[in-house]
Amino acid sequence: MQAQQSPARHFLSLLDLSGDELRTVILHAIEVKEKLKSGIRHTPLSGKVMAMIFEKSSTRTRVSFETGMSQLGGHAMFLSPRDIQLGRGEPIEDSARVISSMVDIIMIRTFGHERLQTVADASTVPVINGLTDKLHPCQLLADMQTWFELRGDIQGATVAWIGDGNNMCHSYINAARQLGFHLKIACPAGYEPDADVVEPARDQVKIYNDASAAAKQADLVVTDVWASMGQEEEQQQREQAFANFQVNSSLMQLANQDALFMHCLPAHRDEEVSASVIDGKQSVVWQEAENRLHAQKSLVEFLVNGSF
Ligand code: CP
Ligand code: NVA
8 A cells, every 4th residue: 555645635524625626626527527438547546445434325425436436446345334343333433543554545424523523533544525414525526517517617606505504505605615606595594504614604605594585696506405314303394494495497587597406416306396497407417416426536536646
């Protein structure tokens, strides 16, 4: 195994990379995608291994990292707490220390953000946040790549976030800070994003309790499920609270005419988004989902090799 730079560079949040670095990763992702589509092999991570720890379910994150590592010439290992000693009470910092002594990079999807931080603190190799209750930065790389492909740089654009002030919303706030776009957030009262995330971004972010106010003149409209993983018991109560926050054709009409629609998926049709919108002409959700693969390949190459 090649010696790592010390300390390892982690990707726990979009704030871990500068705006310039994020742009470099996004633009490299577009190149890596073009190479793949043209049948040109790109294997800068030959012999490198990623450990993927999933404490929550996943389709896109698992498939994209596993496929991505293989395409880069490396290998990804899926670790579920059901099968490893972590699930039988081995401290996560001990698990991280041991795993990081054998692999080149770790990806973890977990609940509390502090658990991710514990892994990063104990790891001698880069750690990627594959989603916590607080943040989902890998999804933002894919969303931003999709925007860059279709519209160019996002600086100065207006994005509307409609729905829960959740991990995705927090990551949009961080992206607005790092990439310089305006973010209008509409949430029901009591479901706003956390103040510690909003406060440092107050020049970029405006919060409304009315979906129409946020959607007006937006260039991009984004939503997510009303009950995230771990909130299943709140589903009914949330359906009531979010009833006026569905992204449907009438709401999309308030946005700019060429506005795009994104959703990280999985989606609940006719709940947070109408079928007419997610399956309609403005929706770019399939390109967005595919870009998880390309954006994360670029990220992993950047973290493991330190440059492109
Ligand atoms: N968007 C996303 O992270 O999907 P998965 O939960 O399927 O990984
Ligand atoms: N907010 C959602 C995102 C899923 C990719 C969740 O945390 O469940």
